Amino acid sequence: MYIKQISVFLENTKGTLHEMMQLLGEHQINILAISLADTSGFGIVRLVVKSDDIDKALKVLADAGDMARVNDVVGIRVPHQPLGLATVLGQLDAADISIEYAYSFCRNTSDDAVIILRVNDAVKCAEVLQAKQVPLVAQADVDKF
């Protein structure tokens, strides 16, 4: 039901993101979605890759001395049009689910937009979305992108 997200700690120095992307690319790992959170002191890169690439990516990152971890995030499919995402967020808001962060896929196989949500309560969020018939995007769906 969820999407597996890889988060990687990034030191706040020049070129670290490039280095990481270069490294993953050299190992033939394609990034399906990416978001970079930066603070004044450090950064966190969040990535979504195909299922087959998850363990490989973790190993490549660990070998390079990077701190990485995997966690579940919610994927939703929303109409690619004005208010497409806003409608869903309104529903989540009404259900008291707060969004920690959100980002979208670089591309996917449908005309809809696919948004990744990190929420405070993923289980409740999925329930709300299912009740509202918002299409969820799981890791298995991501593999077909």
Added chain:
Amino acid sequence: MAIKDKIYNPEMECMSREELTKLQGERLAKTVKLVYDNVPTYRERMDAKGVKPEDITCLADIVKLPFTEKTDLRDQFPFGLLASPKEKIVRIQGSSGTTGKPIVSGYTEGDVEVWTEMVARALSAAGCTNEDIVQVCYGYGLFTGGLGAHQGATRLGAMTIPMSSGNTQRQIMMMNELGSTILMCTPSYAAYLGESIREAGLVPGKDIKLKAGVFGAEPWTEEMRKQIEELLGIDAMDIYGLTEIGGPGVAFECFNKHGMHVNEDHVIAEIIDPITEQQLPYGTPGELVFTTITKEGQPMLRYRTHDICTLYNDPCPCGRTHVRMGRITGRTDDMLVIRGVNVFPSQIEGVLVGIEGVAPHYVLVVDRVNHTDTLEVKVELTEEMFSDTVSHIEKIQKKITEQIKSVVGIMAKVTLVPPKSIPRSEGKAKRIIDNRKL
């Protein structure tokens, strides 16, 4: 807890603080008179400060006395600091020193007796009785470790094996054949012995009968204690001493393993600010200073160890009333003065160790920006600290910042750096980068 802590001299070790303070004052006054009358160095220094022996009547008067440094022992080598005539001296112990002249200390019969009891107290706290077999693997010789341990074990009536240091195979053979129950050596050698025993296919608890170890003569950590205890299947106890003050046994751990009780009926321990030289209260880290109050051969007034540690006076469940000293966490040379505040890297380390999920791998970067000192604490990220959300990481960062502020009194900038990016090194890690150009 396998060991049975037995208090060797309850009258002295459990004396009320009030009585102890009185006793220390009396013994201090006696010591001051002894050195003033017999040691020119002390007399000159006291005269220079305008202090006479009669000005020292109680413990609080100690702050009037001048300090003694290691250089004094070198300058006065070999007999310049003796307070008793040479014919009263029955023993010389010393340390070679890596450069220049060695330092030596002369012991009267009474001094050897006091030293012996101090080690006996330490061993007794580790559960040693006359039923034990004590294997001493400290070097015998000028170094105080071997003979000090030997005398203490013999005092308790234990079967004492003077193995001295080295020849690990023989150590293990004797330990196995004789069934040694208590080990005395340096903590690093204990760990090495533990590994060698396992490599030899011997099983602690079966082939090796050790139940406790009393380890000292070098700094070690809680991590090492755990390692040694697991390797040898024993309780590992800390013992502290220095040749200048009388050898091992100056302080030792009870079964609570939370700091070493200082044998305060024989030595006065003070913590001072190394720069202002003012006494600091219990619980505050600073430089450890010792004054001997029963030594006759070569007494020491306010001997500056340049070691950083903390004294604790909260009551100990073991019943001993003597204050406890924490581990030596550094040297005064490591101290930083930031915005006029003394900062010891060990304080920062203490904060990091105390926060769950945070590892004590850090570097302090000091700089001066717009005439103001800045302190940056670079801390290695751990699995537990890392998360996909910024807020989680910032929360830990904030916690570290707040605790440093409360312990050290300085607002530091806490920067997280990737795991294993701070170089590990044995012993002296490079933990401070001072970029201030003064």
